[in-house]
Amino acid sequence: MKKKVCAAMVFVFTAVMASGCVKKEEIQKYSHVDYAMGTVTNTTLYGRSPDLSETEQAIMEKMKKLETEQLSWRKDSSAVAKLNQGKQRAADVQEPLFTWLEKSLQIAKDSKGAADPAIGSLTQMWDFESKNPKAPNADKIEALIKDGIVSSAYAHVKLNEQQKTVRKEREIKIDLGAFGKGIGTDEAMKFLKKDERITGAMVALGGSIAVYGEKPGGEDWKVGIQNPDGKQGETIGGLSVKGGTFISTSGDYEKYFIDKKTGKRYFHILDENTGYPVQTEITSCTIVCSSGIVSDGLSTACFVLGPEKSGSLLKKYGAKAIFVDKQKNVYVSDGLDFELTDDAYKIVKKDIGG
Numbered sequence: 001m002k003k004k005v006c007a008a009m010v011f012v013f014t015a016v017m018a019s020g021c022v023k024k025e026e027i028q029k030y031s032h033v034d035y036a037m038g039t040v041t042n043t044t045l046y047g048r049s050p051d052l053s054e055t056e057q058a059i060m061e062k063m064k065k066l067e068t069e070q071l072s073w074r075k076d077s078s079a080v081a082k083l084n085q086g087k088q089r090a091a092d093v094q095e096p097l098f099t100w101l102e103k104s105l106q107i108a109k110d111s112k113g114a115a116d117p118a119i120g121s122l123t124q125m126w127d128f129e130s131k132n133p134k135a136p137n138a139d140k141i142e143a144l145i146k147d148g149i150v151s152s153a154y155a156h157v158k159l160n161e162q163q164k165t166v167r168k169e170r171e172i173k174i175d176l177g178a179f180g181k182g183i184g185t186d187e188a189m190k191f192l193k194k195d196e197r198i199t200g201a202m203v204a205l206g207g208s209i210a211v212y213g214e215k216p217g218g219e220d221w222k223v224g225i226q227n228p229d230g231k232q233g234e235t236i237g238g239l240s241v242k243g244g245t246f247i248s249t250s251g252d253y254e255k256y257f258i259d260k261k262t263g264k265r266y267f268h269i270l271d272e273n274t275g276y277p278v279q280t281e282i283t284s285c286t287i288v289c290s291s292g293i294v295s296d297g298l299s300t301a302c303f304v305l306g307p308e309k310s311g312s313l314l315k316k317y318g319a320k321a322i323f324v325d326k327q328k329n330v331y332v333s334d335g336l337d338f339e340l341t342d343d344a345y346k347i348v349k350k351d352i353g354g
Contacts, residue, residue, distance in 0.1 A: 002026070006048045014303050015115070016078060026048070027216045028042070028046070028047060028049065028050065028103045029046050029216075030045045030055075032053065034056075034353075036060050036063040036205065037071075039203050039206030040206065041063070041167060041203070041206070042200065043056050043201070043202070043204070045198060045200075045201045046198070046199050046201065046215060046216055047195075047197045047198040047199050047200075047201075048197050048199065048322055049197040049198070050258035051056050058191070059191055059314050062188070063187070063188070063205065065097070066187060067202055069181070070096075070097055071183065073124065073173070073175055074267065076169070079094065080174050080176060083166065084173045090160075090165060090166070093164055093165065093352045095164070099120075100176065100179065100183055103245035103294070104117040104176060104179045105157060105159070107179075107294070108153075109155075109315075110313055110316060111154050111298075111304075111305065112152075113154060113304075114300070114305050115178045115179075115298070116153050116173060116178075116301060117154070117299040118139055118153035118154045118157050119150050119153045119175065119272050120172070120175035121144055121150060121153075121173045122270055122275055123177060124173060124271065125144070126267040126268070128145075128257065128266075129255065133257045134259060134260070135259050135262070135266060136256070138177075141276070142273035145274070147171065149170050150200060150272045152272070153170075153272060156170040156172050156175075157172055161279060164188075179296050179297045181206050181248065181296050182267050182293040182294070182295050182296025182297065183296070184292070185203060185205060185208050185209065185292035185295075186206065186210070186291065186292035188210050188262050189203075189210045189212055189290075193212070198212070198213065199213050200212060200215050200216070202223075207226075207251070208247070208292060208295065209223060209247040209279055210245075210246055211223070211241055211246070211247070211293075212244070220241060221240070221242070221243070221245075222238050223238065223241060225238070225239060225284075225322060225323065225324075226253075227249065227285065227288055227342060228253050228263035228283035228284045228324055229253075235342070236330065236340060236342040236344075237330075237342065237345075238338070238341065239286075239322070239337065239338050239339045240337040240338075240339075241288065241337070244290065246288070246291055246292045247286060247288050248292070248295035248296040249284055249285065249286040249299055250269060250284065250285050250299040250300045250303045251284035251303075252269065252282075252284070253284070255267060255268035256268065261283070267306055282303055282323055283324050283326055284323070285299050285302045285321060285322070286299065287320070287321055288319065288320045288321070288336060289297040289319035289320070293320065294317050295319065297322075298314070301313060302314070302321055307323045307352040307354075308350075309348055310352060311352055314333065320334075321333050321352055322336065329345070329346060329348040330345050330346065331347075331348055331350045331352050332347060333352055
């Protein structure tokens with residue numbers, strides 16, 4: 001009798017357990033290509049939600065508002081445009097723009113102007129994103145240099161942390177172009193962290209990427225490094241990273257034009273000491289770190305400085321780098337999991353810090 005009772009109890013217990021088991025919702029995947037912040041975007045989401053497409057669209061809407069309401073100097077209604085339009089030397093600046101200015105100006109100071117958000121007078125003169133870009137009048141560039149408006153422009157912008165004001169000592173204009181996509185990836189990461197249904201994601205805003213969470217199998221995220229001489233999407237190798245990583249790449253192939261009169265090629269990374277595109281053997285610089293705005297800003301700064309002069313900057317920000325030069329040499333910071341796959345390139349050992 002006892003055996004029958006025990007057997008019955010086991011049966012009931014098993015049945016209850018079976019009925020109490022709820023099948024976990026399978027992780028879904030959604031990928032989509034879009035356009036925001038003046039660049040092609042590519043988003044991949046993993047999560048326990050049938051509405052991943054809506055999440056992706058929400059992220060893109062956030063990016064588009066970020067550009068029009070905060071960052072774009074071309075949009076008269078944006079916070080940056082209003083700051084540039086203001087005639088007063090000291091202007092009230094709301095968050096989060098104040099923090100972005102604070103971080104970008106610090107990077108400018110640390111890099112001695114290699115990436116400077118205060119050279120808007122120069123970048124707007126070149127306007128690489130216009131429909132018909134052309135080299136500015138040489139006399140106008142020289143005038144900016146002589147007037148001291150461009151060289152070490154960051155030093156002419158003073159922030160008051162307590163009052164949240166920005167004071168421009170000269171006719172300075174702000175352009176966060178070297179930091180904007182990184183800011184976008186920071187904002188995308190914040191958005192993803194608030195959505196418990198998302199288990200993993202990769203959000204790419206042009207050359208700036210945010211990696212969040214995990215892939216379903218737990219393997220590392222793979223990020224391709226663009227071939228500077230190849231078509232869009234052709235890579236020289238792949239970088240393996242964990243969730244919580246930001247990657248930004250700056251290259252001379254991203255935004256450029258051929259002047260119709262001279263036939264000379266100009267690209268968008270400018271030297272604030274000359275007013276013209278920087279003279280360098282580097283063709284691309286990729287930065288890997290834990291901050292979007294830092295990765296974006298440093299990718300420009302280190303592109304200008306080169307591997308020999310970037311070590312201290314990388315060390316200060318806990319960042320690592322991959323440089324590619326015109327001779328197809330590749331310089332990789334120690335500790336990065338990078339695999340070179342293009343035989344035309346070779347890894348050269350160089351102490352670049354990070």
